Every structure is written in structure tokens, then in C-alpha cells.
Amino acid sequence: MKAEISPRMKVILYGLMCVLLIPFVFPTWWMVTSSVKPISDIFAFPPQLLPQSYDWTTYSKVFELQPFVKQYWNSAYIAAIVTIGTMIVSSMAGYAFARIKFPFANTIFMIVLLGLLIPSEVTIVPLFQMFLKAGMVNTHWPLVLVPIFGAPSVFATFVMRQFFVTLPVELEEAARVDGLGRFKIFRKIALPLARPALASVAIFTFLHSWNLYLEPIVFLSSADKFTLPQALTQYTDAYGGPMWNIQLAAATLTALPVLIVFIIAQKQFVEGLAHTGLKG
Amino acid sequence: MAVAQDNAIPEGRSSSPFWTVARRDSLGGFLFIAPQLIGITIFVLIPLGLVFWYSLHEWNVLANTFTYTGTQNYQMLIEDPNLPQVLGSTAIFSAGLVVLNLSLALLLAVLLNQRLAGITVFRTLFFSPVVVSLVAWTIVWGFLLQKNGGINGMLQLFGIEGPNWLRGETTAMISVIVVQVFKNVGLNMILFLAALQGVPNELYEAARIDGAPRFKQFRRITLPLISPTILLTSIITIAGSLQVFAQIAVLTQGGPGLSTTVLVYYLYQQAFQFHFFGYGSTLSILLFLIVAVLTFAQWQLRKRIVFYES
Numbered sequence: 001m002k003a004e005i006s007p008r009m010k011v012i013l014y015g016l017m018c019v020l021l022i023p024f025v026f027p028t029w030w031m032v033t034s035s036v037k038p039i040s041d042i043f044a045f046p047p048q049l050l051p052q053s054y055d056w057t058t059y060s061k062v063f064e065l066q067p068f069v070k071q072y073w074n075s076a077y078i079a080a081i082v083t084i085g086t087m088i089v090s091s092m093a094g095y096a097f098a099r100i101k102f103p104f105a106n107t108i109f110m111i112v113l114l115g116l117l118i119p120s121e122v123t124i125v126p127l128f129q130m131f132l133k134a135g136m137v138n139t140h141w142p143l144v145l146v147p148i149f150g151a152p153s154v155f156a157t158f159v160m161r162q163f164f165v166t167l168p169v170e171l172e173e174a175a176r177v178d179g180l181g182r183f184k185i186f187r188k189i190a191l192p193l194a195r196p197a198l199a200s201v202a203i204f205t206f207l208h209s210w211n212l213y214l215e216p217i218v219f220l221s222s223a224d225k226f227t228l229p230q231a232l233t234q235y236t237d238a239y240g241g242p243m244w245n246i247q248l249a250a251a252t253l254t255a256l257p258v259l260i261v262f263i264i265a266q267k268q269f270v271e272g273l274a275h276t277g278l279k280g
Numbered sequence: 281m282a283v284a285q286d287n288a289i290p291e292g293r294s295s296s297p298f299w300t301v302a303r304r305d306s307l308g309g310f311l312f313i314a315p316q317l318i319g320i321t322i323f324v325l326i327p328l329g330l331v332f333w334y335s336l337h338e339w340n341v342l343a344n345t346f347t348y349t350g351t352q353n354y355q356m357l358i359e360d361p362n363l364p365q366v367l368g369s370t371a372i373f374s375a376g377l378v379v380l381n382l383s384l385a386l387l388l389a390v391l392l393n394q395r396l397a398g399i400t401v402f403r404t405l406f407f408s409p410v411v412v413s414l415v416a417w418t419i420v421w422g423f424l425l426q427k428n429g430g431i432n433g434m435l436q437l438f439g440i441e442g443p444n445w446l447r448g449e450t451t452a453m454i455s456v457i458v459v460q461v462f463k464n465v466g467l468n469m470i471l472f473l474a475a476l477q478g479v480p481n482e483l484y485e486a487a488r489i490d491g492a493p494r495f496k497q498f499r500r501i502t503l504p505l506i507s508p509t510i511l512l513t514s515i516i517t518i519a520g521s522l523q524v525f526a527q528i529a530v531l532t533q534g535g536p537g538l539s540t541t542v543l544v545y546y547l548y549q550q551a552f553q554f555h556f557f558g559y560g561s562t563l564s565i566l567l568f569l570i571v572a573v574l575t576f577a578q579w580q581l582r583k584r585i586v587f588y589e590s
Contacts, residue, residue, distance in 0.1 A: 102309030149319020
């Protein structure tokens with residue numbers, strides 16, 4: 001497989017990859033370019049790969065029709081809290097399952113892993129009733145508490161445990177001889193070494209929270225509480241049909257910042273995901 | 281994991297005989313896992329018990345009554361005329377998604393594993409939909425798949441009259457599968473790529489010396505060595521496919537008819553649109569059983585199919 005590739009083969013491989021790229025790249029291109037076309041042009045034939053004329057008023061309508069800034073903030077701060085909270089909860093639990101001897105450790109680990117089998121969709125009805133009783137429906141609490149402490153964080157705990165298992169135990173033994181307590185060993189020695197695993201936990205937790213859709217539409221009912229995924233679908237006309245240009249403008253504003261961060265940090269992103277306990 | 285026991289090093293406050301190293305460690309262990317364990321209990325285990333309890337009741341939200349009806353909801357489940365079609369759609373969706381996702385991921389990983397200039401750029405671009413907001417991605421595809429949308433516009437340039445993708449039963453199902461595959465195949469691609477890079481080069485060299493053709497090398501060396509990754513990705517992908525909701529809600533609302541109404545979407549409709557919380561809970565139990573059985577079955581298969589070096 002690693003033999004030199006003949007020039008003819010190279011052309012074939014590049015050609016194949018370019019064709020395969022179309023469905024991955026074109027939608028994003030189409031989203032951005034269509035969002036600045038006047039409404040009369042977005043369904044034009046032949047399709048305009050580059051806008052022939054520009055209409056920027058679409059973008060101001062995004063902010064006029066809904067409290068979009070507020071909704072952006074909702075999504076951003078929820079994702080930030082969930083990401084940090086999950087990193088704390090899962091790194092502590094993952095460390096304990098990998099390193100500390102305590103009674104019933106294996107049984108408890110099995111119980112926690114059950115969370116992988118029980119996606120939030122299964123428990124959405126009782127969760128709704130519980131939060132209703134607690135007066136937390138139409139607040140952001142369910143979107144913060146369930147991901148940090150419930151089923152979604154179990155995968156993170158699993159990744160952290162798999163990582164801590166591979167750390168050489170001698171480092172901690174030395175610290176222990178120096179009189180450091182468990183928590184200090186965890187915070188000063190194990191955690192700094194776990195940065196790659198923490199990074200990948202942070203990435204997929206952020207994306208999970210940022211993409212959450214079922215939970216917001218079940219729990220939230222007022223527009224100023226909405227998160228972005230929910231808000232995007234609310235730009236509809238009087239008949240419930242989507243106002244395409246405005247939806248695409250709002251979608252562009254939602255997607256582009258994360259995409260740009262990803263392109264800048266793609267190495268850490270991709271390699272972080274590949275080189276953690278996920279390898280099976 | 282040898283924990284030093286009764287070591288003679290004085291450890292400050294721990295000098296009292298009750299707090300031995302082992303005892304302090306046990307306490308520490310419980311404190312470390314406490315947030316996760318309490319969280320799982322409140323947000324997973326208790327709700328799972330409740331969902332079973334609800335499934336045994338008829339719950340009328342308007343009249344505010346909650347009456348025990350035993351297995352009546354399960355009777356309803358068996359007799360539900362929509363259920364065969366919903367389960368059929370779920371099966372087609374999951375099977376289509378897994379097959380397409382894994383084979384495309386493997387193909388892309390093999391391509392990206394070649395020594396070519398600029399390969400990182402391709403890797404970044406293939407991965408990029410993973411970081412695009414899910415609903416934004418779905419909205420664009422919904423836009424592209426309109427009768428007069430971008431895809432049919434492109435087809436028309438070649439003189440092909442494209443269908444109304446989201447309004448035909450078969451094309452709607454194909455659409456929701458394809459939209460989901462392109463969104464997330466990058467994740468599996470990266471896992472496969474990492475696995476491919478872990479295959480020792482000497483094996484290929486030896487095979488080349490023996491004159492084994494490339495395809496045979498792939499089948500006899502690559503596939504067995506990356507089989508643990510194939511298992512892992514297929515478990516994750518199948519479990520994930522059963523939770524797909526946003527794409528269906530945004531693209532097709534389960535239609536036309538019931539053709540793209542997968543189990544999660546049906547559950548959502550019954551519980552939160554029609555307020556049949558009891559029956560919705562019964563459907564939740566069904567979803568749970570399907571996920572559990574499939575995961576267990578794959579885990580069992582691992583012993584037969586997956587090749588381990590040791």
C-alpha cells in the first residue's frame with residue numbers, strides 16, 4: 001500500500017476524491033452563496049454558483065423576525081457550560097474507574113455504562129414530567145443538567161477511563177510518596193497529562209450540545225428561550241412554508257463560526273478524535 | 281494497580297488508625313464518581329423505571345387522569361396498524377445508513393491513507409460537515425432537494441428531469457439517509473484512518489513479495505486487522521441511527537405517509553403532539569429493547585468475526 005504511486009494512478013485518485021468531495025462541500029457553499037442572493041434568484045435556472053446580484057437585507061431580517069442574538073447567546077452559553085461540566089464530571093469519574101480501588105467499582109461501572117444503552121430519547125417522557133414537576137419546563141435547566149450528569153456524559157466518562165488506564169501508574173506512586181492526596185494527584189498530575197482526551201471530550205460534547213434538537217423543542221416554548229437549531233426552523237411564512245433565504249442566512253450565521261474555528265484548529269480536532277480511547 | 285498498603289510514610293492528618301490508606305481511597309473513589317453516579321440515577325435509572333411505570337397506565341392529560349391499565353398499552357402496541365410500517369421505515373433507515381456510512385467511511389479512509397500531496401486538505405474537507413450545525417446542514421439539503429432546487433437544477437443542465445425528492449416515498453427515504461451519511465461519515469472515516477495507519481507496513485511488504493494482488497492484501501490483511509474498529513463504528517452508528525430525529529423533523533416530518541416515520545419520530549408524535557404519554561412510554565420501552573438487543577447481538581458477534589492479535 002505504501003509503494004510509490006504512478007502518475008496515472010495519482011490523477012485517478014485525485015479525480016476520485018474531487019468527485020467525492022462534492023456532496024461534502026457543495027451544500028455549505030450553496031448555503032452561503034444562496035443566503036446573499038435576492039429571493040428571485042435562489043431558485044433560478046440555470047443554478048447560479050456565484051450570486052449574480054446581492055441582497056443583504058436578508059441578514060437584517062434574521063435579527064428582526066426573532067430575537068436571534070438572544071438565541072445565539074442561549075446556544076453558546078448552554079454549550080459552554082455543558083462542555084466544561086462534562087469535562088469535570090467525566091474526568092473525575094473516568095479517573096476513579098481507572099485508578100482508585102473502591103468497593104463495587106466494577107458493578108458501578110457497569111451501571112454507569114448502562115447509560116450508553118439508554119439514549120435520552122427513551123427517557124424523554126419521564127424527564128419531561130420530572131422537569132415539569134420541578135417547574136423547570138421552558139427554562140434551560142434540562143438542556144444543561146441532563147447532558148452533564150445523564151446519559152450523554154457516559155460516553156465521555158468511558159473515553160476518559162480508557163485514557164487514564166494507559167497512563168503509567170509510577171508517576172502517581174511517586175507523588176503519593178511525596179504525600180500528595182488523591183485529589184491533588186488527580187489535578188496536578190493525571191489531569192494535565194490527559195489533555196488530548198479532554199480535548200476530544202470537549203469537542204464532541206460541544207457539538208452534541210450545539211446540535212441538540214429534540215430536547216429544546218420538547219422543553220422550550222418561548223422564542224427568547226430557543227436555541228439555534230430550533231430557531232432556524234421558525235423562519236416561516238404565514239402558511240408555515242420556510243422562508244428559504246432567511247433560513248439560509250440564519251443557518252450561515254450558525255454554521256460558519258464553528259466551521260472557521262475547525263479549519264484553523266483542524267489538526268488538533270481530527271487527531272484528538274482519532275487518538276483517544278475510541279480505537280476499540 | 282498495586283496500591284501501597286500500610287506504608288510507613290506518615291501522611292499528615294491520616295495518622296489516626298481508622299483512616300487507613302485503603303479507606304481513604306475508597307472514600308475518595310466514591311466522591312470522584314458521585315456526580316456521575318447520582319446523575320445517572322436521577323436522569324437515567326429513575327426515568328427508565330418511570331417510563332416502564334407510565335407504560336402500564338392510561339394517561340389523559342386533558343382530564344388529568346392517570347389510571348392503571350396493566351398491559352393495555354402493550355396490547356395497543358401489537359394492534360397498532362401504523363407500527364409495522366414504522367418499524368419497517370426504522371429498519372430500512374438504519375440498515376441503509378449503516379451500510380452506506382461504513383462503506384463510504386472505509387473508502388474515504390483508504391483514499392486518505394495514500395501518500396499524496398495535499399491529503400490534509402482533503403481530510404479537512406471530508407470531515408467539515410461534522411462540525412456544521414446539524415439543523416443548518418439539514419435546512420440546506422432541504423433547500424437543495426426542493427422540486428426546483430439546486431440538485432434538480434444541476435440535473436436539468438444534463439437534460440434530466442429530477443423527481444420531487446422529499447415528496448416521493450422512496451426518494452424521501454433515500455434523501456434522509458444520504459443527508460445523514462454525508463453529515464457524519466467523517467467521524468467513522470477518521471476512526472478507520474487511525475486504524476489503517478496502525479496496520480504494520482511489513483505485512484504489506486511480505487504480501488507483495490509473495491505476489492498477492494492489492495485487493496487480496498486488503499481482504500486478507502487490512503480488513504482483519506481493522507475489524508475491531510469496524511465493530512466499534514458499527515455499534516456506534518447503529519445506535520446513533522436509531523436516535524435520528526432532527527433530520528426527519530426538518531426534512532420530511534415523517535412523510536410522505538409514514539414512509540420516513542422512524543420509531544423516535546413516532547414516539548415524539550404520540551407523546552408530545554398527541555399527548556398520549558402512556559402509549560409514548562410504551563414506544564420508549566420498545567426503542568430501548570431494540571437498542572439493547574442490537575448492541576448485545578453485535579457484542580456477541582465480536583467473538584466470531586473480530587480478529588484479535590493476541
